[in-house]
Amino acid sequence: MTGICIIAGALDGKLSRSSLELIGGARMLQGPVGQEVAAVLLGHGPGLAEAAADLHRHGVGRVYRCDHPLLTAGQTDAVLVAVEHVVRRTRPEVVLIAADTVGRELAPRLAYRLRAALATECVELGVEDGAIVVRRQVYGGRALATLVVRTRPAVLSVKPHALDVPQPAPVAGTVEDVSVAIDAGALPTRVREVLREQAELGLEDAQIVIGGGRGLGGPEGFALLAELAKQLGGAVGASRPPTDAGWVPVNWQIGQTGKTIRPALYIAVGISGATQHIAGVTGSRTIVAINRDPEAPIFSSAHLGIVGDYREVVPALIAKVKELKGA
Amino acid sequence: MEIIVCLKQVVDPELPARDFAIDPATRRQVREGRPLVISTYDENALEVALQLKDRVGGKVTALTLGPQGVAGDAIRLALAMGADEAVAVDDPHGVGLLGVEKARVLTAAIRRIGRFDLVLCGCESADWVERVVGPLLAEALAAACVTFVSRIELRNGALLVRRMADEGFHQLEVRLPAVLSVTSDETNRPRLPKVKDIMTARRKPVQVWPMADLSGTSLDGDAPGVEVRDVALPERTARCEFLPGDAAAQVAALTQRLRDLKLL
Numbered sequence: 231m232t233g234i235c236i237i238a239g240a241l242d243g244k245l246s247r248s249s250l251e252l253i254g255g256a257r258m259l260q261g262p263v264g265q266e267v268a269a270v271l272l273g274h275g276p277g278l279a280e281a282a283a284d285l286h287r288h289g290v291g292r293v294y295r296c297d298h299p300l301l302t303a304g305q306t307d308a309v310l311v312a313v314e315h316v317v318r319r320t321r322p323e324v325v326l327i328a329a330d331t332v333g334r335e336l337a338p339r340l341a342y343r344l345r346a347a348l349a350t351e352c353v354e355l356g357v358e359d360g361a362i363v364v365r366r367q368v369y370g371g372r373a374l375a376t377l378v379v380r381t382r383p384a385v386l387s388v389k390p391h392a393l394d395v396p397q398p399a400p401v402a403g404t405v406e407d408v409s410v411a412i413d414a415g416a417l418p419t420r421v422r423e424v425l426r427e428q429a430e431l432g433l434e435d436a437q438i439v440i441g442g443g444r445g446l447g448g449p450e451g452f453a454l455l456a457e458l459a460k461q462l463g464g465a466v467g468a469s470r471p472p473t474d475a476g477w478v479p480v481n482w483q484i485g486q487t488g489k490t491i492r493p494a495l496y497i498a499v500g501i502s503g504a505t506q507h508i509a510g511v512t513g514s515r516t517i518v519a520i521n522r523d524p525e526a527p528i529f530s531s532a533h534l535g536i537v538g539d540y541r542e543v544v545p546a547l548i549a550k551v552k553e554l555k556g557a
Numbered sequence: 558m559e560i561i562v563c564l565k566q567v568v569d570p571e572l573p574a575r576d577f578a579i580d581p582a583t584r585r586q587v588r589e590g591r592p593l594v595i596s597t598y599d600e601n602a603l604e605v606a607l608q609l610k611d612r613v614g615g616k617v618t619a620l621t622l623g624p625q626g627v628a629g630d631a632i633r634l635a636l637a638m639g640a641d642e643a644v645a646v647d648d649p650h651g652v653g654l655l656g657v658e659k660a661r662v663l664t665a666a667i668r669r670i671g672r673f674d675l676v677l678c679g680c681e682s683a684d685w686v687e688r689v690v691g692p693l694l695a696e697a698l699a700a701a702c703v704t705f706v707s708r709i710e711l712r713n714g715a716l717l718v719r720r721m722a723d724e725g726f727h728q729l730e731v732r733l734p735a736v737l738s739v740t741s742d743e744t745n746r747p748r749l750p751k752v753k754d755i756m757t758a759r760r761k762p763v764q765v766w767p768m769a770d771l772s773g774t775s776l777d778g779d780a781p782g783v784e785v786r787d788v789a790l791p792e793r794t795a796r797c798e799f800l801p802g803d804a805a806a807q808v809a810a811l812t813q814r815l816r817d818l819k820l821l
Contacts, residue, residue, distance in 0.1 A: 242724075334705070335703070335704050337689075338693050339702065341657075343696065346782065347781070348656075368686060372577055373579060373789060376788075377785055378784045384782060418700075418731065418735070419735075420729060424725065424727055438820065473742070475743060476743035480707070480721055480726075480742055481724075487681065495818075504571055506570065516815075519797070534798055534800060534814060536807045536811065539804075543804050546804045546808040554821060
């Protein structure tokens with residue numbers, strides 16, 4: 231066993247951002263595991279050539295390209311067949327997987343099949359005293375657990391957006407086309423439909439995010455937040471209660487179960503600050519909380535606090551921002 | 558439809574911060590004296606199971622793992638919500654088990670329960686958030702696997718599920734038997750049992766299986782390849798500065814601060 235292998239997805243036609251984040255993770259492990267970083271590249275169609283070049287640009291030498299019509303969005307069973315095939319043949323010491331929709335299913339299942347050590351949803355990877363050490367959030371982000379990975383092979387999944395996309399470090403790489411037999415009839419699950427929901431575009435990449443919670447009282451409050459976001463050039467998200475209540479789409483959810491955000495500015499409006507939510511926003515550089523209840527736990531995670539009714543504060547803030555922009 | 562729902566009991570995740578503590582010896586949260594609840598999404602899983610049973614008939618068995626005595630509360634709630642039967646694996650030391658180990662115990666228990674079409678569990682536990690138990694059970698039981706499912710429908714004998722995905726939702730067709738992990742949405746908010754249900758629940762059968770009885774099945778696996786070295790509370794770097802005055806004064810102060818930070 232040798233080297234690190236990242237599972238790179240281009241299931242939507244182009245290399246996913248979280249695949250690039252894995253390269254950053256792989257670099258943190260280089261040294262004790264050896265220098266070589268390889269990738270299994272999964273997808274279908276012409277976009278794969280560009281994706282392979284992108285991997286080479288970021289320092290991945292060997293690319294095992296699996297091009298198959300069933301390797302498309304959400305097809306975990308097909309992805310598992312392909313990944314297991316390549317990994318059994320190439321025998322890496324460490325497999326890195328992005329903990330996205332497919333990766334969350336893939337990592338534990340692959341680990342089971344390989345009898346591999348398993349650590350999921352890692353936010354940090356590193357090497358200490360020659361051992362692989364990973365960190366992950368536990369107890370709703372209230373604590374950080376440090377795990378030592380004792381055995382090999384190891385399958386590690388990395389929480390999307392926890393690591394930065396690394397700087398390019400081009401290498402002259404190789405691409406090997408791997409033909410994988412995937413029997414469509416044998417797959418126990420099949421994606422029949424992909425329903426794209428009007429996600430707040432770029433919620434995870436926005437530099438300014440406005441989040442709304444139960445305290446908004448209903449879907450109408452989100453219109454006000456949208457106006458504020460428009461003025462500030464930001465995106466709108468939500469904590470779990472509004473998405474559970476159907477006020478806003480589920481994929482607006484920020485938090486442990488939803489998206490992890492790390493903007494320069496996060497404004498939490500009417501959000502009590504359940505640990506579930508806090509786990510997804512702790513990477514924000516500045517957190518502003520607006521809440522009627524001065525005892526709300528959100529204030530213990532915030533840098534700036536406004537105790538007040540959002541129906542007064544937010545319109546005043548919109549007006550003020552407009553005024554400043556006009557000046 | 559024979560449905561098994563795995564329920565985990567955890568310390569109430571919304572416990573005030575002052576009551577949250579890590580035991581340095583076990584490297585886990587201190588549980589003594591803290592309120593225990595069914596882990597958030599496990600209740601949604603039970604709700605999804607009960608709704609499916611209401612529509613197509615069948616039986617729902619609640620399965621939990623934990624020290625006897627405290628696990629009883631979770632089981633009673635599950636039975637009061639509408640589960641037909643319950644199994645509690647009495648595991649006095651299991652609180653700190655990792656997902657890989659828990660999945661082995663649950664696999665052994667599910668094999669002993671016997672027949673099932675569906676196994677449901679929460680998409681993640683409120684405490685350790687590994688998100689691995691569902692997929693590991695699926696592998697061990699040679700069943701289909703989908704995680705982060707919010708809705709299940711049986712149409713012409715085929716199971717259709719809705720999975721929360723990065724870009725929205727996926728609609729999947731799933732072959733039975735299957736293990737599904739469940740997330741919340743507006744259709745699966747856990748029902749509140751009525752007084753009558755709580756009374757009826759007392760007469761429903763609960764089996765308690767000592768952990769030792771399950772060994773020799775699939776319990777004897779390798780030790781997990783990872784070890785928890787420590788669990789640390791991050792140092793609080795944020796100290797909230799409250800902006801005083803009425804809305805106008807607060808907003809003026811806020812915009813000034815945001816300008817100082819070059820955010821405006």
